[in-house]
Amino acid sequence: MASNPPAAPLLFDGALLQRRQDRARRLEAATFLLERVAEDMAERLAAVVRDFKTAADFGTPGDQLCKVLGGRLGRLSRIDLPIAESEPLAVQAESLDLALSALAFQFVNDLPGVLAQIRRALRPDGLLLAAMMGGDTLTELRQSFAAAEAELEGGVSPRVAPFADLRDIGALLQRAGLALTVTDVDRIVVRYDSAFALMHDLRRMGATNILVERRRIPTRRATMLRMAQFYGERFADPDGRIRATFDVIWLSGWAPHESQQKPLRPGSGKMGLEQAVKKARG
Numbered sequence: 001m002a003s004n005p006p007a008a009p010l011l012f013d014g015a016l017l018q019r020r021q022d023r024a025r026r027l028e029a030a031t032f033l034l035e036r037v038a039e040d041m042a043e044r045l046a047a048v049v050r051d052f053k054t055a056a057d058f059g060t061p062g063d064q065l066c067k068v069l070g071g072r073l074g075r076l077s078r079i080d081l082p083i084a085e086s087e088p089l090a091v092q093a094e095s096l097d098l099a100l101s102a103l104a105f106q107f108v109n110d111l112p113g114v115l116a117q118i119r120r121a122l123r124p125d126g127l128l129l130a131a132m133m134g135g136d137t138l139t140e141l142r143q144s145f146a147a148a149e150a151e152l153e154g155g156v157s158p159r160v161a162p163f164a165d166l167r168d169i170g171a172l173l174q175r176a177g178l179a180l181t182v183t184d185v186d187r188i189v190v191r192y193d194s195a196f197a198l199m200h201d202l203r204r205m206g207a208t209n210i211l212v213e214r215r216r217i218p219t220r221r222a223t224m225l226r227m228a229q230f231y232g233e234r235f236a237d238p239d240g241r242i243r244a245t246f247d248v249i250w251l252s253g254w255a256p257h258e259s260q261q262k263p264l265r266p267g268s269g270k271m272g273l274e275q276a277v278k279k280a281r282g
Contacts, residue, residue, distance in 0.1 A: 021206035030204035059104030105132035125257035135247030178253025
Protein backbone atom coordinates (compact mmCIF):
# COMPACT_ATOMS: atom_id res chain seq x y z
CA MET A 1 0.00 0.00 0.00
CA ALA A 2 1.48 3.32 -1.09
CA SER A 3 2.13 5.84 1.67
CA ASN A 4 0.99 9.44 1.42
CA PRO A 5 3.70 11.99 0.50
CA PRO A 6 4.99 13.99 3.48
CA ALA A 7 3.16 17.25 4.14
CA ALA A 8 4.89 20.47 3.13
CA PRO A 9 6.57 22.25 6.06
CA LEU A 10 4.36 24.98 7.47
CA LEU A 11 6.53 28.10 7.20
CA PHE A 12 3.98 30.87 6.76
CA ASP A 13 0.85 31.89 8.67
CA GLY A 14 -1.66 32.33 5.83
CA ALA A 15 -4.36 33.91 7.98
CA LEU A 16 -1.85 36.47 9.29
CA LEU A 17 -0.76 37.24 5.71
CA GLN A 18 -4.35 38.05 4.83
CA ARG A 19 -4.65 40.38 7.82
CA ARG A 20 -1.36 42.08 6.98
CA GLN A 21 -2.44 42.65 3.38
CA ASP A 22 -5.77 44.04 4.56
CA ARG A 23 -3.88 46.42 6.85
CA ALA A 24 -1.62 47.48 3.96
CA ARG A 25 -4.66 48.49 1.91
CA ARG A 26 -5.92 50.60 4.82
CA LEU A 27 -2.50 52.26 5.13
CA GLU A 28 -2.50 53.18 1.41
CA ALA A 29 -0.51 50.27 0.06
CA ALA A 30 3.00 50.69 -1.35
CA THR A 31 2.62 49.24 -4.83
CA PHE A 32 5.75 50.36 -6.68
CA LEU A 33 7.18 46.81 -6.89
CA LEU A 34 3.86 45.38 -8.06
CA GLU A 35 3.51 48.11 -10.66
CA ARG A 36 6.99 47.41 -12.03
CA VAL A 37 6.34 43.67 -12.14
CA ALA A 38 2.97 44.20 -13.86
CA GLU A 39 4.59 46.36 -16.55
CA ASP A 40 7.38 43.81 -17.04
CA MET A 41 4.81 41.03 -17.28
CA ALA A 42 2.98 42.94 -20.00
CA GLU A 43 6.25 43.27 -21.96
CA ARG A 44 7.03 39.58 -21.60
CA LEU A 45 3.54 38.62 -22.76
CA ALA A 46 3.84 40.97 -25.73
CA ALA A 47 6.74 38.84 -26.96
CA VAL A 48 4.47 35.75 -27.07
CA VAL A 49 2.78 35.66 -30.47
CA ARG A 50 -0.52 34.02 -29.64
CA ASP A 51 -3.93 34.79 -28.19
CA PHE A 52 -5.02 33.65 -24.73
CA LYS A 53 -8.77 33.16 -24.55
CA THR A 54 -8.94 32.17 -20.88
CA ALA A 55 -6.54 33.65 -18.32
CA ALA A 56 -6.38 33.70 -14.53
CA ASP A 57 -4.36 35.56 -11.92
CA PHE A 58 -3.25 33.39 -9.00
CA GLY A 59 -3.00 35.31 -5.76
CA THR A 60 -1.56 38.65 -6.87
CA PRO A 61 -2.21 41.25 -4.15
CA GLY A 62 -4.00 44.30 -5.53
CA ASP A 63 -5.34 44.93 -9.02
CA GLN A 64 -2.17 46.00 -10.85
CA LEU A 65 -2.24 43.07 -13.28
CA CYS A 66 -5.85 43.73 -14.22
CA LYS A 67 -5.09 47.40 -14.86
CA VAL A 68 -2.08 46.73 -17.05
CA LEU A 69 -3.23 43.58 -18.88
CA GLY A 70 -6.95 44.23 -19.22
CA GLY A 71 -6.61 45.51 -22.77
CA ARG A 72 -4.54 42.52 -23.90
CA LEU A 73 -6.45 39.74 -22.17
CA GLY A 74 -9.96 41.08 -21.82
CA ARG A 75 -11.18 39.25 -18.72
CA LEU A 76 -8.65 38.10 -16.16
CA SER A 77 -10.17 35.81 -13.55
CA ARG A 78 -8.79 35.85 -10.02
CA ILE A 79 -8.03 32.65 -8.15
CA ASP A 80 -6.98 32.94 -4.51
CA LEU A 81 -4.12 30.85 -3.23
CA PRO A 82 -5.27 28.64 -0.34
CA ILE A 83 -4.62 29.65 3.26
CA ALA A 84 -4.88 26.04 4.43
CA GLU A 85 -2.45 23.87 2.51
CA SER A 86 -4.99 21.06 2.14
CA GLU A 87 -7.36 23.29 0.15
CA PRO A 88 -7.31 22.72 -3.62
CA LEU A 89 -7.20 25.66 -6.00
CA ALA A 90 -10.64 26.69 -7.25
CA VAL A 91 -9.92 25.90 -10.90
CA GLN A 92 -10.90 23.07 -13.22
CA ALA A 93 -8.47 20.86 -15.09
CA GLU A 94 -7.48 22.07 -18.57
CA SER A 95 -9.58 25.21 -18.26
CA LEU A 96 -6.91 27.91 -18.82
CA ASP A 97 -4.69 29.07 -21.66
CA LEU A 98 -2.70 31.39 -19.39
CA ALA A 99 -1.87 31.43 -15.67
CA LEU A 100 -0.28 34.53 -14.14
CA SER A 101 0.94 35.45 -10.68
CA ALA A 102 2.82 38.48 -9.36
CA LEU A 103 4.62 38.56 -5.99
CA ALA A 104 2.47 35.91 -4.32
CA PHE A 105 4.29 32.57 -4.64
CA GLN A 106 6.95 33.52 -2.05
CA PHE A 107 4.31 33.17 0.70
CA VAL A 108 3.05 29.71 -0.37
CA ASN A 109 3.89 26.85 1.99
CA ASP A 110 3.41 24.10 -0.60
CA LEU A 111 4.73 25.72 -3.77
CA PRO A 112 5.37 22.35 -5.49
CA GLY A 113 1.71 21.42 -4.90
CA VAL A 114 0.41 24.76 -6.17
CA LEU A 115 2.55 24.57 -9.31
CA ALA A 116 1.31 21.04 -9.99
CA GLN A 117 -2.31 22.20 -9.65
CA ILE A 118 -1.69 25.12 -12.02
CA ARG A 119 -0.09 22.71 -14.49
CA ARG A 120 -3.26 20.58 -14.40
CA ALA A 121 -5.40 23.70 -14.89
CA LEU A 122 -3.58 24.60 -18.11
CA ARG A 123 -4.74 23.32 -21.46
CA PRO A 124 -2.07 21.67 -23.63
CA ASP A 125 0.34 24.42 -24.77
CA GLY A 126 -0.97 26.74 -22.03
CA LEU A 127 1.49 29.13 -20.39
CA LEU A 128 2.40 29.85 -16.76
CA LEU A 129 4.14 33.21 -16.28
CA ALA A 130 4.88 34.38 -12.74
CA ALA A 131 7.15 36.57 -10.65
CA MET A 132 8.04 36.03 -7.01
CA MET A 133 10.50 37.39 -4.48
CA GLY A 134 13.58 35.22 -4.02
CA GLY A 135 17.35 35.13 -3.98
CA ASP A 136 18.94 37.85 -1.83
CA THR A 137 15.76 39.83 -1.19
CA LEU A 138 16.12 41.96 1.97
CA THR A 139 19.56 40.49 2.69
CA GLU A 140 20.65 43.81 4.24
CA LEU A 141 17.76 43.83 6.70
CA ARG A 142 18.31 40.17 7.55
CA GLN A 143 22.00 40.72 8.29
CA SER A 144 21.39 43.86 10.35
CA PHE A 145 18.76 42.22 12.54
CA ALA A 146 20.98 39.17 13.06
CA ALA A 147 23.93 41.32 14.14
CA ALA A 148 21.82 43.38 16.55
CA GLU A 149 20.14 40.37 18.15
CA ALA A 150 23.41 38.45 18.48
CA GLU A 151 24.96 41.41 20.26
CA LEU A 152 22.08 42.43 22.54
CA GLU A 153 19.94 39.31 22.98
CA GLY A 154 22.40 36.45 22.68
CA GLY A 155 20.61 34.77 19.77
CA VAL A 156 18.89 35.29 16.45
CA SER A 157 15.14 34.93 15.82
CA PRO A 158 13.51 34.27 12.41
CA ARG A 159 12.42 37.63 11.02
CA VAL A 160 12.78 37.56 7.23
CA ALA A 161 11.25 34.71 5.26
CA PRO A 162 13.58 32.22 3.57
CA PHE A 163 13.65 32.86 -0.17
CA ALA A 164 14.07 30.28 -2.92
CA ASP A 165 16.90 30.64 -5.41
CA LEU A 166 16.81 30.39 -9.18
CA ARG A 167 17.85 26.75 -9.44
CA ASP A 168 15.25 25.66 -6.87
CA ILE A 169 12.46 27.31 -8.87
CA GLY A 170 13.63 25.82 -12.16
CA ALA A 171 13.61 22.35 -10.60
CA LEU A 172 10.10 22.89 -9.19
CA LEU A 173 8.76 23.86 -12.63
CA GLN A 174 10.11 20.66 -14.14
CA ARG A 175 8.82 18.62 -11.21
CA ALA A 176 5.34 20.06 -11.83
CA GLY A 177 5.45 18.66 -15.38
CA LEU A 178 5.92 21.92 -17.27
CA ALA A 179 7.94 22.07 -20.49
CA LEU A 180 10.24 24.69 -22.04
CA THR A 181 10.84 26.20 -18.59
CA VAL A 182 12.73 29.47 -18.17
CA THR A 183 13.83 31.33 -15.02
CA ASP A 184 15.71 34.59 -14.56
CA VAL A 185 16.25 37.25 -11.88
CA ASP A 186 15.58 40.99 -11.96
CA ARG A 187 17.47 42.69 -9.11
CA ILE A 188 15.87 45.91 -7.89
CA VAL A 189 17.75 48.10 -5.41
CA VAL A 190 15.63 50.68 -3.60
CA ARG A 191 17.15 53.43 -1.45
CA TYR A 192 15.67 54.71 1.79
CA ASP A 193 16.45 57.41 4.34
CA SER A 194 16.68 54.80 7.09
CA ALA A 195 15.92 51.20 8.02
CA PHE A 196 12.72 52.42 9.66
CA ALA A 197 11.54 53.95 6.37
CA LEU A 198 12.13 50.57 4.70
CA MET A 199 10.14 48.77 7.40
CA HIS A 200 7.30 51.26 7.00
CA ASP A 201 7.16 50.40 3.29
CA LEU A 202 7.19 46.68 4.08
CA ARG A 203 4.11 47.19 6.28
CA ARG A 204 2.45 49.07 3.42
CA MET A 205 3.24 46.10 1.15
CA GLY A 206 1.73 43.60 3.60
CA ALA A 207 5.15 41.95 3.61
CA THR A 208 6.18 41.99 7.26
CA ASN A 209 7.02 38.86 9.22
CA ILE A 210 4.41 36.08 8.82
CA LEU A 211 6.66 33.16 9.73
CA VAL A 212 4.97 30.56 11.92
CA GLU A 213 8.14 30.41 14.07
CA ARG A 214 8.33 34.20 14.46
CA ARG A 215 8.96 35.70 17.88
CA ARG A 216 5.61 36.55 19.48
CA ILE A 217 6.81 39.37 21.74
CA PRO A 218 7.57 42.95 20.62
CA THR A 219 11.15 43.67 19.64
CA ARG A 220 13.09 45.62 22.23
CA ARG A 221 13.64 49.28 21.38
CA ALA A 222 17.39 48.93 21.93
CA THR A 223 17.52 46.05 19.43
CA MET A 224 15.64 48.07 16.80
CA LEU A 225 17.95 51.06 17.24
CA ARG A 226 21.06 48.86 17.04
CA MET A 227 19.70 47.14 13.93
CA ALA A 228 19.22 50.53 12.25
CA GLN A 229 22.76 51.52 13.27
CA PHE A 230 24.24 48.33 11.80
CA TYR A 231 22.21 48.87 8.63
CA GLY A 232 23.52 52.41 8.21
CA GLU A 233 27.12 51.40 8.88
CA ARG A 234 27.15 48.47 6.47
CA PHE A 235 24.70 49.29 3.69
CA ALA A 236 24.63 53.06 3.24
CA ASP A 237 25.74 55.04 0.21
CA PRO A 238 27.99 58.11 0.55
CA ASP A 239 24.92 60.35 0.83
CA GLY A 240 23.77 58.42 3.91
CA ARG A 241 20.80 56.67 2.33
CA ILE A 242 20.58 52.90 2.75
CA ARG A 243 20.10 50.22 0.07
CA ALA A 244 17.45 47.49 0.10
CA THR A 245 17.68 44.59 -2.36
CA PHE A 246 14.60 43.00 -3.92
CA ASP A 247 15.32 40.02 -6.21
CA VAL A 248 12.34 39.25 -8.46
CA ILE A 249 12.53 35.70 -9.82
CA TRP A 250 10.69 35.28 -13.12
CA LEU A 251 9.45 31.82 -14.01
CA SER A 252 7.64 30.44 -17.00
CA GLY A 253 6.71 27.09 -18.42
CA TRP A 254 4.27 25.51 -20.87
CA ALA A 255 1.87 22.63 -20.49
CA PRO A 256 3.29 19.93 -22.79
CA HIS A 257 1.94 19.73 -26.34
CA GLU A 258 3.01 17.68 -29.35
CA SER A 259 3.79 20.83 -31.34
CA GLN A 260 6.55 21.90 -28.94
CA GLN A 261 10.20 21.45 -29.79
CA LYS A 262 11.64 18.30 -28.21
CA PRO A 263 15.27 17.80 -27.15
CA LEU A 264 17.21 15.21 -29.12
CA ARG A 265 17.73 11.83 -27.52
CA PRO A 266 21.35 11.18 -26.46
CA GLY A 267 23.22 9.58 -29.34
CA SER A 268 20.58 10.45 -31.92
CA GLY A 269 22.66 13.06 -33.75
CA LYS A 270 23.68 12.15 -37.28
CA MET A 271 27.01 13.99 -37.18
CA GLY A 272 29.77 13.78 -34.59
CA LEU A 273 31.51 16.84 -33.11
CA GLU A 274 34.70 16.27 -35.11
CA GLN A 275 32.72 16.04 -38.36
CA ALA A 276 30.79 19.19 -37.52
CA VAL A 277 33.98 21.16 -36.86
CA LYS A 278 35.54 19.98 -40.13
CA LYS A 279 32.38 20.92 -42.04
CA ALA A 280 32.29 24.38 -40.43
CA ARG A 281 35.92 24.99 -41.47
CA GLY A 282 35.11 24.00 -45.03
